Amino acid sequence: MKLYLIRHGESLGNLQGKIQGTMDFPLSELGKQQVDLISSYCENINLDSLYSSDLERAHATATAIGESTGLPVQAWDQIREVHLGPLQGLTRAEIKEQYPETVKNSIITSGIKGTETIDELTLRCKTVLEQLQEQHSSDSVALVSHGGFISIFLMYVLVGERWPDFHRPFVIGNTSVTLLEWMDEKEQPYLHYTNRTAHLDTLEAEQHAKKGVL
Known part of the structure; x- marks a missing residue:
């Protein structure tokens, strides 16, 4: 199985510097341009x-990728962004001021009441991986998801349930592509590349690949 992990285009929440979590924000104007480019890339x-x-x-x-590739989009709530409860809608500065315990700990694994737990995230990753391997063992599959979930899923694939014990080193920019491949479903995967954004060169992608903005 080849698994392409694609982050969404820039949203208005990204543009405003807000931690979105499961809040809904539409794409920004830049995000729409990024989506046009990733759609062409996926052709x-x-x-x-x-x-x-x-x-x-x-x-x-x-949806734009589906239009360019001729594939139907299958909505899957298991690959939505991490739910961050009371942190959602705040900027990082506001979170730091209101929840000082997040200064030394990742907001994703902070354990603040109302946020998605490590156990819940682990179960989501396990469910996604098992279902993909069961249904698409010989296929090429794209998941369009979010920076936080993609980084956690990558860690889960690489180290399993111990993922919270490790630093997550991945930068996942808007409309970036990450490719994993399982040569055999019983073997560990190969990580071909992460955060590929060459399709955004005309938009000066590096200026817009904001680290850790969910």
């Missing part, structure tokens, strides 16, 4: 299936 990938988070910023991205 050259032989995809068999296309899944998307059910949140608007991801689903709009996937």
Whole structure:
């Protein structure tokens, strides 16, 4: 199985510097341009299936990819962004001021009441991986998701349930592409590349690949 992990285009929440979590924000004007470019890029990938988070910023991205590839978009709530409860809608500065315990800990694994737990996230990753391997063992599949979930899923694939014990080193920019491949479903996957954004060169992608903005 080849698995392409694609982050959504820039949203208005990204533009405003807000931690979105499961809040819904539409694409920004830049995000729409990014989506046009990732859609063209995906025309050259032989995809068999296309899944998307059910949140608007991801689903709009996937819809454009579906139009360019001729694939139906299958909405999947299991690959939506991490739910961050009371942190959602705040900027990082506001979170730091109101929840000082997040200064030394990732907001994703902070354990603040109302946020998605590590156990819940682990179960989501396990469910996604098992279902993909069961249904698409010989296919090329694209998941259009979110920066937070993609980075956690990558860690889960690489180290399993111990993922919270490790630093997540991945930068996942808007409409970036990450490719994993399982040569055999019983073997560990190969990570071909992460955060590929060459399709955004005309938009000066590096200026817009904001680290850690969910």
